[in-house]
Amino acid sequence: MSISVETFFLNPQFQGTLQSQIQQMIAEGILSGRFRKAERLPSTRKLASHLGISRITVTLAYTELLANDYLTSRGRSGYYVSENAPVPPNYKPVQRQEDKVDWSRVIGRRFSDGNTPEKPQDWASYRFPFVYGQADPKLFDHANWRLCALQALGQKDFASLATDYYDQDDPRLVEFIARNTLPRRGIVARPEEILITMGAQNALWLSAQVLLTQRRMAAIEDPCYHALFDILNQSRCHLAPITVDRDGLPPDSIPPETDVIFTTPSHQCPTTATMPMARRQALLERARELDAVIVEDDYEFEMSFLDAPSPALKSLDADGRVIYVGSFSKSIFPGLRLGYLVGSESFIREARALRASVLRHPPGHIQRTAAYFLSLGHYDALIRRIREAFRERREVMQEALDKHGLKIAGQGMHGGSSFWMEAPDHIDTEKLAEKLRPQGVLIEPGHTFFNGSGRPRNYYRLAYSSIPANRITEGVSRIAQAIRD
Known part of the structure; x- marks a missing residue:
């Protein structure tokens, strides 16, 4: 037939x-x-x-x-x-009836009621996407990433593609991080002190799981990265939210019972404040007094196009009490899900064992592809291109914001990819975002970054990482008009 x-x-x-x-x-x-x-x-x-x-x-x-x-x-x-072609399964699927399981009783712990907001998957179809953390396809080096991926698929790299590393990582990627990435932040580390993670969020989760218990206390910035709230709530530790000021986390406000301090000193999330050198020293001294450890999330340090980035907190640490979190997902593309943890060997040993029990290791082919992309110089060329584009976009946005009288609550001292904005007190930016969507404008409401029930509703974040410079002015104009209305 x-x-x-x-x-x-x-x-x-x-x-x-x-x-x-x-x-x-x-x-x-x-x-x-x-x-x-x-x-x-x-x-x-x-x-x-x-x-x-x-x-x-x-x-x-x-x-x-x-x-x-x-x-x-x-x-x-x-x-x-073919006679040897796969045979489709020969069975009749069971007709599903209504669930007889009372899932409200069966589920032991809930993870779905967190702070992380839903972001539109079709953000690229909007004309004015002031969204944070998405890759601009016009800036990314598709050709060389494809070549690196093909090279990683070659016969001589078959082991990196097919091997079960169990709890280990691609030695080429670890070596590049140790010899090239970390020295740029003033950090010296051995391979035994480096762990590859599935992005910075996975690194923060591993840190929380290893360091915190129900009896321990974590000090966090307020506002802070919304996913960190979820991670720490899941760990069931005690939380001490500390209001940040124009210089970031104030060390004197850290409670004496604190065991772990989470901070973003180079580029506070989301206010973009940069912690001065004197305060960094004070923070290290405060941690020493409390015998606490610090988890430093150094996201976006590569996006420093206005001035050289400040030294990492880890580079000033003489006691080994700072755990450093880095990520390639912010600088290459977010779907890469590749980050790293740097800390004392005793800590990394436990984090490595935990990672192995959950996901073994990030895919070897992805690690080797990234290693080639980094070591062949494509990454540095990409960062230079992104910095130049972000510099132009920031200047255009700054001018547009000033023209329309929109209030900037925070802007990175050295660069970055966004502005932290404050609307008039009576404005609910979640409702503002809903009003702007039909006009093709996407903004990020800021209430999810704050802790507690009395969260301010009038903050929002405007990113320029995913919108071309020639659309920024009109997009800001629409935001200003919506606020006036």
Whole structure:
């Protein structure tokens, strides 16, 4: 029996080549049971004519399926579904009824009621996306990242692709971090003191799990990174939110019972304040007095285009009490999910064991690809390009904000990728964001960054990382008009 050529049609929304789309259509037909063993496929000429594509494209797709034993060739007779093709499962699925489980009783702990806001997945379709933490495809070096990924797929790197590292990491990536990335922040570390993580958030979670118990206290900045609230609440430790000022976290306000201090000294999240050198020294002294450890989240230090970044807190630490969190997800692209922890070997040993019990290690191929991208100089070239673009966008946004009289509550001393904004007291920025969306404007309401029930509702964040400079002025104008209205 032959499979009708009318069965096949192209999907204009398909992400991939025509050859891969044809392969997928046939493979899905076999796996679903629609195409059966020994059934004949349309000839390459007939299918190419029906789809309006090149015959060689169909031939290449058939050849690939032939190599994978989905199809077989019978001389001049044509292509058939192989006798060795995967057999679809032969069972009738159970008809689901209404759940008989009382999940409100069965669930022991809840993780879904956190502070992290939902962000629109279609942000790129908005004309004025003042959204934070997304990659600008016009700035990213797609060509060299693809080449590095292909190199990491090569035969000589098969071990990095296929090996189960268990609790270890790609030695090339660790070596680059130790010899190149950390020295730029004034940090000296051995490979045993470095752990690769699934982004900075995973690093913060590992730190909280290793350092905190229900009896211990964590001091956090208020406002701070909203996901950190969730992480620390899940650890069930005691929380001591400390209001930040124009210089970041004030050391004198840290309670005497504190065991762990979480801070973002180089670029406070979200106010963007930079902690002066004198306060950094005071913070280290305060931690020494309390015999507390410090978790330093040094996100965005690469985005320092106005001046050289301040030294990392870890670089000033003579006691080994600072744990350093870094990330490539902010500077390369957020979907990479690649960060690192730096700390004393005793701490890293426990964090490594915990990571191994949860996810083993970040994928080896991703680690090796990143190692090539970094070591071949593409990363530094990307950072230079991003800095120049961000410098221009920041100048345009600063001018637009000043023109419309919008109040800036915080702006990075050395650069960064966003402004921390304060609307008039009567403005609820969550409602403001809802009003702006139909106009193609995305802003980030700020209440989720604050702790407690009496959170201020009039703060918001405007990022310039994902919007071209020529759209910023009009976007800011729409925000100003919505606030006036």
